[in-house]
Amino acid sequence: MPRAIAVLPAGDVADGMVVDRVVLDADDRHRRRVAMTGEGGTAFLLDLPRAVALRDGDGLRLEDGRIVRVVARPEPLVEITAESPDGLARLAWHIGNRHTAMQVAGGRLRIRRDHVLEAMLRGLGATLAAIEAPFDPEAGAYDHAPSEHAHAAHGHRHADHHHADDDHPHGQPRHGHPHD
Template sequence: VEIYTSCVQKDRTAGSDLDETVVLSFQRRQKTRQRVQTQGGQEITINLPRGTLMRGGDSLVSERGGIVHIVAACERVSTVASDDADLLTKAAYHLGNRHVSVQIGLGWLRYLQDHVLDSMLRELGLEPQRHSASFEPESGAYSFHSHSNASV
């Protein structure tokens, strides 16, 4: 089983042949130590420095130089959209006050589906749309996106 010990940001492996691809949910991309199966059926071990957050588009690099591309899995999410920036700001405040991971886009907020949160946002005047999409929330002011500086 090959061990992957570093994570490099998108475009850092540009031009290299990607050996494999692994599709991971947001929850799995937060775990720094785990065994996963690639799309090609290969079992690999991820052993990253604590606190590393893997993002879709990043790549894992093994001790032997192998490269695995990370794809953010489609997940059940709710998205609220509005042209009213004040309303979205209030929604973001209430979600953040509950320590909910939120993906922020221009005119929209996205979070993992939760009927309680959907109801709360309806009370604010927003209409959550439930669907499947990759989920890449903000990492937060006190977290960090640790990556290796090594060239691949």
């Protein structure tokens, strides 16, 4: 079974390059290793170094050079609006406080249908609309792109960075006086 070993961003995938497509919901688009079969019958093993969030239109490059396009499957969602940007921010905070996957789309929020959350949001003044659409939730603070890194264990000293002379723990600004 051929392996899909690379993800090509949607903008880099021309229609003429694509031999098949896989239609996946949001959960199935966040994988590292799983057997897949395209709508046209192309069977392959998704075999990436780490789990990534595949986006609608991305291409999966197989070892032999063929490309399989990723298509986001429409899902039952609720679209959330508010009377003001501040109101929408407040609603987003409440959704995030419940660790719920959420998409920000054109001044609206989208979540998967959940009658408990929907009742809470209505109680907070939200306007809700049930829709069927592809779901592309925010990746989150801990889902780093390959070029990003944390300072905990990444193989070099802080002396290698511009903040080598920092006399404070990370996250604490300098404030002009010593602490004895």
